[in-house]
Amino acid sequence: xxxxxxxxxxxxxxxxxxxxxxxxxxxxxxxxxxxxxxxxxxxxxxxxxxxxxxxxxxxxxxxxxxxxxxxxxxxxxxxxxxxxxxxxxxxxxxxxxxxxxxxxxxxxxxxxxxxxxxxxxxxxxxxxxxxxxxxxxxxxxxxxxxxxxxxxxxxxxxxxxxxxxxxxxxxxxxxxxxxxxxxxxxxxxxxxxxxxxxxxxxxxxxxxxxxxxxxxxxxxxxxxxxxxxxxxxxxxxxxxxxxxxxxxxxxxxxxxxxxxxxxxxxxxxxxxxxxxxxxxxxxxxxxxxxxxxxxxxxxxxxxxxxxxxxxxxxxxxxxxxxxxxxxxxxxxxxxxxxxxxxxxxxxxxxxxxxxxxxxxxxxxxxxxxxxxxxxxxxxxxxxxxxxxxxxxxxxxxxxxxxxxxxxxxxxxxxxxxxxxxx
Amino acid sequence: xxxxxxxxxxxxxxxxxxxxxxxxxxxxxxxxxxxxxxxxxxxxxxxxxxxxxxxxxxxxxxxxxxxxxxxxxxxxxxxxxxxxxxxxxxxxxxxxxxxxxxxxxxxxxxxxxxxxxxxxxxxxxxxxxxxxxxxxxxxxxxxxxxxxxxxxxxxxxxxxxxxxxxxxxxxxxxxxxxxxxxxxxxxxxxxxxxxxxxxxxxxxxxxxxxxxxxxxxxxxxxxxxxxxxx
Numbered sequence: 001x002x003x004x005x006x007x008x009x010x011x012x013x014x015x016x017x018x019x020x021x022x023x024x025x026x027x028x029x030x031x032x033x034x035x036x037x038x039x040x041x042x043x044x045x046x047x048x049x050x051x052x053x054x055x056x057x058x059x060x061x062x063x064x065x066x067x068x069x070x071x072x073x074x075x076x077x078x079x080x081x082x083x084x085x086x087x088x089x090x091x092x093x094x095x096x097x098x099x100x101x102x103x104x105x106x107x108x109x110x111x112x113x114x115x116x117x118x119x120x121x122x123x124x125x126x127x128x129x130x131x132x133x134x135x136x137x138x139x140x141x142x143x144x145x146x147x148x149x150x151x152x153x154x155x156x157x158x159x160x161x162x163x164x165x166x167x168x169x170x171x172x173x174x175x176x177x178x179x180x181x182x183x184x185x186x187x188x189x190x191x192x193x194x195x196x197x198x199x200x201x202x203x204x205x206x207x208x209x210x211x212x213x214x215x216x217x218x219x220x221x222x223x224x225x226x227x228x229x230x231x232x233x234x235x236x237x238x239x240x241x242x243x244x245x246x247x248x249x250x251x252x253x254x255x256x257x258x259x260x261x262x263x264x265x266x267x268x269x270x271x272x273x274x275x276x277x278x279x280x281x282x283x284x285x286x287x288x289x290x291x292x293x294x295x296x297x298x299x300x301x302x303x304x305x306x307x308x309x310x311x312x313x314x315x316x317x318x319x320x321x322x323x324x325x326x327x328x329x330x331x332x333x334x335x336x337x338x339x340x341x342x343x344x345x346x347x348x349x350x351x352x353x354x355x356x357x358x359x360x361x362x363x364x365x366x367x368x369x370x371x372x373x374x375x376x377x378x379x380x381x382x383x384x385x386x387x388x389x390x391x392x393x394x395x396x397x398x399x400x401x402x403x404x405x406x407x408x409x410x411x412x413x414x415x416x417x418x419x420x421x422x
Numbered sequence: 423x424x425x426x427x428x429x430x431x432x433x434x435x436x437x438x439x440x441x442x443x444x445x446x447x448x449x450x451x452x453x454x455x456x457x458x459x460x461x462x463x464x465x466x467x468x469x470x471x472x473x474x475x476x477x478x479x480x481x482x483x484x485x486x487x488x489x490x491x492x493x494x495x496x497x498x499x500x501x502x503x504x505x506x507x508x509x510x511x512x513x514x515x516x517x518x519x520x521x522x523x524x525x526x527x528x529x530x531x532x533x534x535x536x537x538x539x540x541x542x543x544x545x546x547x548x549x550x551x552x553x554x555x556x557x558x559x560x561x562x563x564x565x566x567x568x569x570x571x572x573x574x575x576x577x578x579x580x581x582x583x584x585x586x587x588x589x590x591x592x593x594x595x596x597x598x599x600x601x602x603x604x605x606x607x608x609x610x611x612x613x614x615x616x617x618x619x620x621x622x623x624x625x626x627x628x629x630x631x632x633x634x635x636x637x638x639x640x641x642x643x644x645x646x647x648x649x650x651x652x
Contacts, residue, residue, distance in 0.1 A: 334590055335586075342586075352579065352583075359631075359632060361628055373627075373628075375631065377635055388635060391630075400499045401500070403499075408600050411599050411600025412590070415589060415590055415591045415592055415593045415601060
């Protein structure tokens with residue numbers, strides 16, 4: 001019988017959980033081994049909590065190709081000139097030095113779930129008792145007619161933090177006077193629902209000073225978007241006449257691009273553009289697919305502990321998972337990681353497993369000192385992670401509140417990255 | 423559902439309680455305890471504390487020309503409005519509602535004294551006839567924390583697990599840029615503050631939402647954990 005770690009265990013009954021025997025481990029090694037693939041909001045948090053809370057009882061390996069993590073969250077603030085690239089860049093040194101995590105900078109290229117071994121691009125093989133995948137997103141091929149990953153320099157997605165972010169900013173700064181910035185927005189579901197619209201706001205903020213006659217076109221396959229009323233109010237107030245949002249009702253989903261000619265065609269009408277930010281449809285990061293835990297574009301998971309529907313010993317966190325009602329956000333991935341780490345540690349060491357609790361808040365900056373937020377709490381049901389309660393900033397809020405909200409988001413960024421990297 | 427229960431809580435305070443007041447507008451003698459710092463009445467000026475004319479219905483930290491604490495300004499920006507219910511909670515335990523208020527006052531424990539004081543202050547607001555009045559003995563006690571809740575001894579290990587939800591924003595190292603510090607608080611102050619969020623007396627949408635679904639035992643567990651954090 002499966003251990004009932006998915007069962008609700010109240011505080012008073014929690015002691016009973018420790019009576020369950022830990023998962024039986026493979027013969028021939030000492031400490032239980034957890035391999036975490038992906039060092040972002042989900043993976044770094046999971047690795048840190050596992051190492052911190054198990055106090056040496058677990059052997060934790062974190063596999064992440066990049067030596068520097070440039071957060072996708074707050075990268076729009078870099079585009080808007082509110083943050084430097086250094087402000088949103090982080091390294092893994094503390095996770096290794098203070099928490100004893102084995103940080104391996106390599107790509108995971110294969111998962112053998114039968115023998116429970118991960119293979120890295122460099123050839124190394126990492127056996128595991130529990131495997132946590134937090135690979136973020138990849139793009140669906142041929143999602144935007146005319147665009148491929150080969151054309152990401154001409155038309156950046158800038159939807160993974162790093163060189164793409166810097167490239168897009170350089171292109172915005174180099175726009176000719178009165179030029180056109182175009183965005184091809186993604187269909188649902190995608191990473192960071194308000195992200196494209198915060199980005200439009202930040203680009204408008206820059207252009208308003210450097211290039212006030214420039215125009216912004218957004219081709220969107222959706223009929224509505226996250227925090228729409230708040231963004232539209234802000235665009236009218238701060239960037240009147242600059243932004244043209246073309247939703248699905250007006251052909252925003254019928255789009256093709258020509259990266260060599262720098263043209264964007266919306267519903268048959270071709271436009272010459274100076275910058276074209278193509279954010280294609282998304283899917284789970286490739287390793288989730290290679291591990292065979294995806295169904296369609298995403299990996300279905302159990303809400304109580306983020307284990308996959310396909311394999312009790314493989315967990316998927318964050319953007320790559322299909323979990324129910326939570327948005328794909330760094331905050332969500334961080335919340336899921338902590339629930340998962342508690343469950344994995346309980347299964348491997350017999351420590352107490354507490355009931356899953358999730359929450360999310362997403363802040364967006366519309367203009368200087370004009371911050372808004374949306375958030376919700378969630379619980380684990382048999383079927384999914386289900387929304388319990390929520391709130392959203394109101395239109396017409398005064399300046400003082402909007403400034404406080406922005407300052408709060410900066411506080412969150414400091415807290416969040418400390419929670420990830422120690 | 424939470425919104426509904428909040429609304430009914432407020433309604434209960436205003437209707438059943440009628441909230442504030444002895445007949446003829448309260449007892450000036452209670453105000454003597456405030457008069458070292460605050461003035462009220464036609465010639466009132468700001469002193470150590472702001473003058474208290476027109477207090478009811480005013481947003482916290484919003485009286486022009488007075489230098490409020492950051493904490494009070496933040497409470498006002500978050501939406502704290504001085505009503506019978508919020509003033510009553512503030513006077514009972516100022517730091518439970520506004521953590522780092524500069525008002526150096528321990529609070530009035532007696533519900534009767536608070537009702538008398540508010541009844542008195544109410545006379546100096548614009549439309550006292552619009553403000554509730556009733557016998558102070560009928561005063562609602564919705565926000566008073568049951569001593570049995572304050573007496574709960576939290577499980578720090580459970581608190582540590584629950585704290586994972588807090589430390590996404592609040593820093594464990596006690597840093598307080600943009601987001602207040604919550605480490606090393608006396609456990610009772612922590613519980614009173616969280617209960618004030620849970621009951622939607624203390625403003626802030628995220629905190630009201632998160633505290634709203636924490637049980638009394640869970641709040642006690644968090645208080646125990648954050649009190650001990652190194």
